[in-house]
Amino acid sequence: MSRTTRVLTVDDSASMRALLNHALSTNGFEVSQADDGVSALEWLAVNEVDVVITDINMPRLDGFGLIEQVRGGTRHRDRPILVLTTESSDEKKARARAAGATGWIVKPFDTDKLVAAVRRVAH
Amino acid sequence: MNTIITSGATVRLTVLQGQFKISAGPRVELSTVLGSCVATCLYDPEIELGGMNHFLLPEPPSGRSPGEVDVHYGVYLMEMLINEMLSYGAHKNRLRAHLYGGANIRAGMQQIGTANAEFARSFLRSERIELVREDLGGANARRVDFRPASGKVRCRTVASSDAPEVQAPPMIRQAPRGEVELF
Numbered sequence: 001m002s003r004t005t006r007v008l009t010v011d012d013s014a015s016m017r018a019l020l021n022h023a024l025s026t027n028g029f030e031v032s033q034a035d036d037g038v039s040a041l042e043w044l045a046v047n048e049v050d051v052v053i054t055d056i057n058m059p060r061l062d063g064f065g066l067i068e069q070v071r072g073g074t075r076h077r078d079r080p081i082l083v084l085t086t087e088s089s090d091e092k093k094a095r096a097r098a099a100g101a102t103g104w105i106v107k108p109f110d111t112d113k114l115v116a117a118v119r120r121v122a123h
Numbered sequence: 124m125n126t127i128i129t130s131g132a133t134v135r136l137t138v139l140q141g142q143f144k145i146s147a148g149p150r151v152e153l154s155t156v157l158g159s160c161v162a163t164c165l166y167d168p169e170i171e172l173g174g175m176n177h178f179l180l181p182e183p184p185s186g187r188s189p190g191e192v193d194v195h196y197g198v199y200l201m202e203m204l205i206n207e208m209l210s211y212g213a214h215k216n217r218l219r220a221h222l223y224g225g226a227n228i229r230a231g232m233q234q235i236g237t238a239n240a241e242f243a244r245s246f247l248r249s250e251r252i253e254l255v256r257e258d259l260g261g262a263n264a265r266r267v268d269f270r271p272a273s274g275k276v277r278c279r280t281v282a283s284s285d286a287p288e289v290q291a292p293p294m295i296r297q298a299p300r301g302e303v304e305l306f
Binding site for chain 1 (some may be wrong): 182196199200201202205206207209210214215216246249250265301302303304305306
Protein backbone atom coordinates (compact mmCIF):
# COMPACT_ATOMS: atom_id res chain seq x y z
CA MET A 1 0.00 0.00 0.00
CA SER A 2 1.42 3.37 -0.97
CA ARG A 3 1.96 5.96 1.70
CA THR A 4 0.21 9.34 1.56
CA THR A 5 2.40 12.02 -0.02
CA ARG A 6 3.33 14.70 2.51
CA VAL A 7 3.39 18.25 1.21
CA LEU A 8 4.62 21.38 2.99
CA THR A 9 3.24 24.63 1.56
CA VAL A 10 5.00 27.89 2.43
CA ASP A 11 3.11 31.12 1.79
CA ASP A 12 2.61 34.30 3.82
CA SER A 13 -0.93 34.76 2.50
CA ALA A 14 -3.50 33.11 4.76
CA SER A 15 -6.02 33.05 1.93
CA MET A 16 -3.57 31.37 -0.42
CA ARG A 17 -2.73 28.82 2.26
CA ALA A 18 -6.43 28.04 2.57
CA LEU A 19 -6.79 27.59 -1.19
CA LEU A 20 -3.73 25.35 -1.33
CA ASN A 21 -4.84 23.30 1.64
CA HIS A 22 -8.23 22.73 0.04
CA ALA A 23 -6.77 21.88 -3.38
CA LEU A 24 -4.18 19.44 -2.03
CA SER A 25 -6.03 17.79 0.83
CA THR A 26 -9.08 17.04 -1.32
CA ASN A 27 -6.72 15.30 -3.74
CA GLY A 28 -5.37 12.97 -1.09
CA PHE A 29 -2.22 14.75 0.05
CA GLU A 30 -1.18 15.19 3.66
CA VAL A 31 -0.74 18.95 3.94
CA SER A 32 1.30 20.99 6.41
CA GLN A 33 1.67 24.75 6.14
CA ALA A 34 4.17 27.44 7.09
CA ASP A 35 3.78 31.21 6.70
CA ASP A 36 7.36 32.09 5.76
CA GLY A 37 10.79 30.60 5.14
CA VAL A 38 11.84 30.71 8.78
CA SER A 39 8.71 28.87 9.94
CA ALA A 40 9.24 26.35 7.16
CA LEU A 41 12.82 25.63 8.26
CA GLU A 42 11.70 25.24 11.86
CA TRP A 43 9.04 22.76 10.76
CA LEU A 44 11.42 20.88 8.46
CA ALA A 45 13.92 20.49 11.29
CA VAL A 46 11.60 18.07 13.09
CA ASN A 47 9.29 16.69 10.40
CA GLU A 48 9.48 14.59 7.24
CA VAL A 49 8.17 15.77 3.91
CA ASP A 50 7.95 14.51 0.33
CA VAL A 51 7.40 17.78 -1.56
CA VAL A 52 7.79 21.45 -0.63
CA ILE A 53 5.76 24.14 -2.40
CA THR A 54 6.94 27.68 -1.69
CA ASP A 55 6.03 31.26 -2.51
CA ILE A 56 8.85 33.70 -3.34
CA ASN A 57 7.98 37.02 -1.69
CA MET A 58 7.66 36.43 2.04
CA PRO A 59 8.80 38.23 5.18
CA ARG A 60 11.84 37.11 7.25
CA LEU A 61 13.10 34.52 4.75
CA ASP A 62 11.90 34.50 1.15
CA GLY A 63 11.51 31.53 -1.17
CA PHE A 64 15.01 31.85 -2.66
CA GLY A 65 16.55 31.81 0.81
CA LEU A 66 14.44 28.84 1.82
CA ILE A 67 15.50 26.82 -1.22
CA GLU A 68 19.16 27.66 -0.65
CA GLN A 69 19.01 26.63 3.00
CA VAL A 70 17.21 23.36 2.28
CA ARG A 71 19.68 22.50 -0.48
CA GLY A 72 22.59 23.44 1.74
CA GLY A 73 21.41 21.26 4.60
CA THR A 74 21.44 17.51 4.92
CA ARG A 75 18.01 16.42 6.14
CA HIS A 76 15.88 17.40 3.11
CA ARG A 77 18.45 18.40 0.52
CA ASP A 78 17.13 15.97 -2.12
CA ARG A 79 13.45 16.78 -1.67
CA PRO A 80 11.64 18.34 -4.64
CA ILE A 81 10.80 22.02 -4.16
CA LEU A 82 8.18 23.67 -6.37
CA VAL A 83 7.98 27.46 -6.52
CA LEU A 84 4.41 28.80 -6.64
CA THR A 85 4.44 32.50 -7.33
CA THR A 86 2.83 35.50 -8.97
CA GLU A 87 6.28 36.41 -10.30
CA SER A 88 6.76 35.82 -14.00
CA SER A 89 10.18 37.27 -14.78
CA ASP A 90 12.74 35.04 -16.46
CA GLU A 91 15.40 36.43 -14.16
CA LYS A 92 13.60 35.26 -11.03
CA LYS A 93 12.79 31.92 -12.60
CA ALA A 94 16.48 31.46 -13.46
CA ARG A 95 17.43 32.45 -9.91
CA ALA A 96 15.04 29.86 -8.47
CA ARG A 97 16.43 27.22 -10.80
CA ALA A 98 20.01 28.11 -9.86
CA ALA A 99 19.10 27.93 -6.17
CA GLY A 100 17.88 24.39 -6.69
CA ALA A 101 14.15 24.63 -7.31
CA THR A 102 12.57 21.62 -8.99
CA GLY A 103 9.84 23.50 -10.82
CA TRP A 104 8.00 26.80 -11.28
CA ILE A 105 4.24 27.25 -11.09
CA VAL A 106 2.47 30.53 -11.82
CA LYS A 107 -0.34 31.77 -9.59
CA PRO A 108 -3.27 31.72 -9.81
CA PHE A 109 -2.76 27.99 -9.78
CA ASP A 110 -4.81 25.43 -11.63
CA THR A 111 -5.60 22.61 -9.22
CA ASP A 112 -5.26 19.85 -11.82
CA LYS A 113 -1.89 21.12 -13.01
CA LEU A 114 -0.65 21.66 -9.47
CA VAL A 115 -1.68 18.17 -8.37
CA ALA A 116 -0.13 16.61 -11.49
CA ALA A 117 3.14 18.46 -10.84
CA VAL A 118 3.27 17.37 -7.19
CA ARG A 119 2.57 13.74 -8.10
CA ARG A 120 5.21 13.82 -10.81
CA VAL A 121 8.01 15.20 -8.66
CA ALA A 122 7.08 13.16 -5.59
CA HIS A 123 8.10 9.86 -7.21
CA MET B 124 2.70 46.13 -17.14
CA ASN B 125 1.40 46.67 -13.68
CA THR B 126 4.14 48.76 -12.17
CA ILE B 127 4.62 52.40 -12.90
CA ILE B 128 7.23 54.44 -11.07
CA THR B 129 7.33 58.02 -12.27
CA SER B 130 8.29 61.42 -10.96
CA GLY B 131 7.48 63.68 -13.92
CA ALA B 132 4.28 65.52 -14.76
CA THR B 133 0.94 64.66 -13.18
CA VAL B 134 -0.24 61.31 -14.42
CA ARG B 135 -3.69 59.89 -13.79
CA LEU B 136 -3.86 56.14 -14.24
CA THR B 137 -7.09 54.19 -14.33
CA VAL B 138 -7.21 50.87 -12.52
CA LEU B 139 -9.73 48.69 -14.34
CA GLN B 140 -11.49 45.53 -13.17
CA GLY B 141 -8.96 42.77 -12.68
CA GLN B 142 -5.99 45.12 -12.50
CA PHE B 143 -3.57 46.47 -9.93
CA LYS B 144 -1.00 49.24 -10.15
CA ILE B 145 1.64 50.54 -7.78
CA SER B 146 3.66 53.76 -7.83
CA ALA B 147 5.94 55.98 -5.78
CA GLY B 148 5.49 58.94 -8.12
CA PRO B 149 4.46 62.07 -6.19
CA ARG B 150 2.34 63.29 -9.10
CA VAL B 151 0.72 59.99 -9.89
CA GLU B 152 -2.97 59.52 -9.14
CA LEU B 153 -4.58 56.09 -9.38
CA SER B 154 -8.28 56.31 -10.18
CA THR B 155 -11.15 53.93 -10.50
CA VAL B 156 -14.95 53.85 -10.55
CA LEU B 157 -16.63 51.16 -8.49
CA GLY B 158 -20.06 49.66 -8.26
CA SER B 159 -20.15 46.27 -6.57
CA CYS B 160 -16.40 45.85 -7.12
CA VAL B 161 -13.97 46.67 -4.33
CA ALA B 162 -10.72 48.62 -4.61
CA THR B 163 -7.98 48.25 -2.03
CA CYS B 164 -5.56 51.15 -1.60
CA LEU B 165 -2.36 50.04 0.16
CA TYR B 166 0.27 52.46 1.39
CA ASP B 167 3.68 52.11 3.03
CA PRO B 168 4.32 55.52 4.67
CA GLU B 169 8.01 54.91 5.31
CA ILE B 170 8.99 54.51 1.67
CA GLU B 171 6.00 56.50 0.32
CA LEU B 172 4.88 53.73 -1.99
CA GLY B 173 1.27 52.90 -2.69
CA GLY B 174 -0.86 50.68 -4.85
CA MET B 175 -4.45 49.98 -5.79
CA ASN B 176 -6.28 46.90 -7.00
CA HIS B 177 -9.83 46.51 -8.34
CA PHE B 178 -11.49 43.13 -8.03
CA LEU B 179 -14.97 42.08 -9.00
CA LEU B 180 -15.50 38.84 -7.07
CA PRO B 181 -14.04 37.57 -3.80
CA GLU B 182 -12.87 33.98 -4.27
CA PRO B 183 -13.44 31.25 -6.83
CA PRO B 184 -16.33 29.07 -5.66
CA SER B 185 -15.16 25.72 -4.33
CA GLY B 186 -17.25 23.80 -6.84
CA ARG B 187 -15.88 25.66 -9.81
CA SER B 188 -13.77 23.69 -12.24
CA PRO B 189 -10.11 24.43 -11.69
CA GLY B 190 -9.36 25.81 -15.15
CA GLU B 191 -11.71 28.75 -14.65
CA VAL B 192 -9.77 30.41 -11.85
CA ASP B 193 -8.40 33.81 -12.79
CA VAL B 194 -6.96 37.02 -11.46
CA HIS B 195 -10.25 38.92 -11.31
CA TYR B 196 -10.82 37.33 -7.93
CA GLY B 197 -9.86 39.32 -4.88
CA VAL B 198 -7.88 36.50 -3.35
CA TYR B 199 -5.36 36.72 -6.18
CA LEU B 200 -5.41 40.47 -6.77
CA MET B 201 -4.82 41.14 -3.08
CA GLU B 202 -1.78 38.91 -3.05
CA MET B 203 -0.44 40.30 -6.31
CA LEU B 204 -0.73 43.86 -5.02
CA ILE B 205 0.98 43.00 -1.73
CA ASN B 206 3.75 41.03 -3.43
CA GLU B 207 4.43 43.78 -5.93
CA MET B 208 4.74 46.31 -3.11
CA LEU B 209 7.03 44.01 -1.12
CA SER B 210 9.24 43.54 -4.17
CA TYR B 211 9.69 47.33 -4.31
CA GLY B 212 10.74 47.55 -0.68
CA ALA B 213 7.48 47.82 1.25
CA HIS B 214 7.19 45.97 4.55
CA LYS B 215 4.01 44.10 5.27
CA ASN B 216 3.83 45.26 8.88
CA ARG B 217 3.92 48.91 7.74
CA LEU B 218 1.13 48.63 5.20
CA ARG B 219 -2.01 50.70 5.73
CA ALA B 220 -5.18 49.88 3.82
CA HIS B 221 -8.26 51.69 2.58
CA LEU B 222 -11.25 49.82 1.15
CA TYR B 223 -13.86 51.30 -1.16
CA GLY B 224 -16.82 50.06 -3.19
CA GLY B 225 -18.89 46.97 -2.54
CA ALA B 226 -22.21 48.67 -3.31
CA ASN B 227 -25.34 46.71 -4.15
CA ILE B 228 -26.60 48.93 -6.92
CA ARG B 229 -29.25 46.80 -8.51
CA ALA B 230 -31.98 45.70 -6.15
CA GLY B 231 -32.93 42.05 -6.34
CA MET B 232 -29.60 40.91 -7.71
CA GLN B 233 -27.19 38.74 -5.81
CA GLN B 234 -25.47 40.84 -3.17
CA ILE B 235 -22.05 40.74 -4.81
CA GLY B 236 -21.04 44.05 -3.25
CA THR B 237 -21.63 42.78 0.27
CA ALA B 238 -19.66 39.60 -0.44
CA ASN B 239 -16.75 41.62 -1.87
CA ALA B 240 -16.69 43.98 1.11
CA GLU B 241 -16.77 41.13 3.63
CA PHE B 242 -14.01 39.30 1.79
CA ALA B 243 -11.78 42.39 1.71
CA ARG B 244 -12.19 43.11 5.44
CA SER B 245 -11.61 39.48 6.29
CA PHE B 246 -8.52 39.28 4.08
CA LEU B 247 -6.92 42.30 5.74
CA ARG B 248 -7.73 40.90 9.19
CA SER B 249 -6.15 37.54 8.39
CA GLU B 250 -3.08 39.23 6.89
CA ARG B 251 -2.87 41.62 9.86
CA ILE B 252 -2.87 44.69 7.66
CA GLU B 253 -4.30 47.76 9.37
CA LEU B 254 -7.52 49.06 7.82
CA VAL B 255 -7.42 52.82 8.36
CA ARG B 256 -10.47 53.82 6.36
CA GLU B 257 -13.34 52.18 4.56
CA ASP B 258 -16.30 53.39 2.56
CA LEU B 259 -18.12 50.19 1.63
CA GLY B 260 -21.66 49.09 0.89
CA GLY B 261 -24.73 51.17 0.24
CA ALA B 262 -26.38 51.50 -3.14
CA ASN B 263 -24.26 54.15 -4.84
CA ALA B 264 -21.31 53.92 -7.18
CA ARG B 265 -18.05 55.57 -6.11
CA ARG B 266 -15.12 57.23 -7.76
CA VAL B 267 -11.80 56.78 -5.93
CA ASP B 268 -8.69 58.88 -6.55
CA PHE B 269 -5.59 57.67 -4.68
CA ARG B 270 -2.24 59.39 -4.44
CA PRO B 271 0.06 56.42 -3.89
CA ALA B 272 3.10 58.43 -2.78
CA SER B 273 1.20 60.29 -0.04
CA GLY B 274 -1.50 57.77 0.80
CA LYS B 275 -4.23 60.39 0.35
CA VAL B 276 -7.56 59.21 -0.97
CA ARG B 277 -10.59 61.08 -2.27
CA CYS B 278 -13.76 59.02 -2.55
CA ARG B 279 -17.00 60.47 -3.86
CA THR B 280 -20.38 59.17 -4.89
CA VAL B 281 -21.12 59.17 -8.61
CA ALA B 282 -24.08 58.23 -10.74
CA SER B 283 -24.53 54.48 -10.77
CA SER B 284 -24.57 54.59 -14.55
CA ASP B 285 -20.89 55.61 -14.38
CA ALA B 286 -19.93 52.36 -12.68
CA PRO B 287 -18.65 49.70 -15.04
CA GLU B 288 -20.85 46.69 -15.52
CA VAL B 289 -19.55 43.61 -13.77
CA GLN B 290 -18.26 41.46 -16.55
CA ALA B 291 -17.50 37.79 -16.53
CA PRO B 292 -13.73 37.45 -16.11
CA PRO B 293 -13.06 35.59 -19.37
CA MET B 294 -14.58 38.48 -21.32
CA ILE B 295 -11.92 40.88 -20.09
CA ARG B 296 -8.66 39.05 -20.17
CA GLN B 297 -7.67 35.44 -20.09
CA ALA B 298 -4.97 35.18 -17.48
CA PRO B 299 -2.26 32.58 -17.65
CA ARG B 300 -3.45 29.90 -15.28
CA GLY B 301 -1.09 27.87 -13.23
CA GLU B 302 1.45 27.16 -15.93
CA VAL B 303 3.90 24.54 -14.70
CA GLU B 304 7.52 24.27 -15.74
CA LEU B 305 9.64 21.50 -14.28
CA PHE B 306 13.37 22.18 -14.40
